[in-house]
Amino acid sequence: MDLPFLRRGLGLYACLFLLFLYGPMIVLTILSFQGPTGGPQFPLTDPGLYWYQHLLGLTETSRVSQLPVGGSLVRSLTLAFMTTVVATVLGVMSAEAFRTRFKGAGPAFYLIILGMMVPGVLVGLGMALFSNLLGIERTWWGTAFVLHVVYTYPFAFLVMLAIFNRFDRSVEEASMSLGVTPAETFRRVTFPIIFPGVLSAMLFSFTLSYDEFARTLFTAGRDLTLPLAIYGTFSVEVYPNIFAFGVLTTLFSFTLLVIYGLLMKRFTSRNTVRFKGQEVEA
Known part of the structure; x- marks a missing residue:
């Protein structure tokens, strides 16, 4: 069996799997920068942060109601x-x-x-x-x-x-x-x-x-x-403000993962546990 060929095949499969997994999120992120007159489709019209501002109530009332966040x-x-x-x-x-x-x-x-x-x-x-x-x-x-x-x-x-x-x-x-x-x-x-x-x-x-x-x-x-x-x-009906909220929610989830990773690193790095002044191997 050709091991280099197998490794390349498995690497390609892993890349395609990650693209399938995170592709929708990438599309959602791009559409969240749609302009005020745009919708949930390509191409983008007047890209910007309008829907993020709309989500946070920083814009004037528009044709789209704000999300009940x-x-x-x-x-x-x-x-x-x-x-x-x-x-x-x-x-x-x-x-x-x-x-x-x-x-x-x-x-x-x-x-x-x-x-x-x-x-x-x-x-x-x-x-x-x-x-x-x-x-x-x-x-x-x-x-x-x-x-x-x-x-x-x-x-x-x-x-x-x-x-x-x-x-x-x-x-x-x-x-x-x-x-x-x-x-x-x-x-x-x-x-x-x-x-x-x-x-x-x-x-x-x-x-x-x-x-x-x-x-x-x-x-x-x-x-x-x-x-x-x-x-x-x-x-x-779907509007781009839901995409903006999805991006913010994903960032919140990643923040939780970062905090989790930092706490895990802190506690797993301890090789010993102190007990009443003596060290017991963990």
């Missing part, structure tokens, strides 16, 4: 933060429990990951019908929040399960052999070591909740989250 954005960020906290805590606790064998571990495992396997539309519709049956008002901070946790919790659990599977128990045993309680050992020894995994679980939970549409559609009630508000805006 304000309240819906706050609700989405709040919902994503709430979901991240609860799903990550549940994921860490569940993965910690699965470190030891217990009766019913198999059914419990599949019951946990069921939340990520069931179609979101069916779960959302089921929650809406169940809420109506019990007379519970559907709200983004209530019924939608429950479904977001059910959806993101399995991802956090699987991430932490992989982290704990590579965890060296001798570190904890060394700590407890010195008379330290299990709770203190987890706080001072275990948690600093698994913290990069906790960051990964948090990132998964936040992004999945922030972008979730199907499970929120039937359960958010009258107060819409950002994906629902955007869908209601461009369901009739």
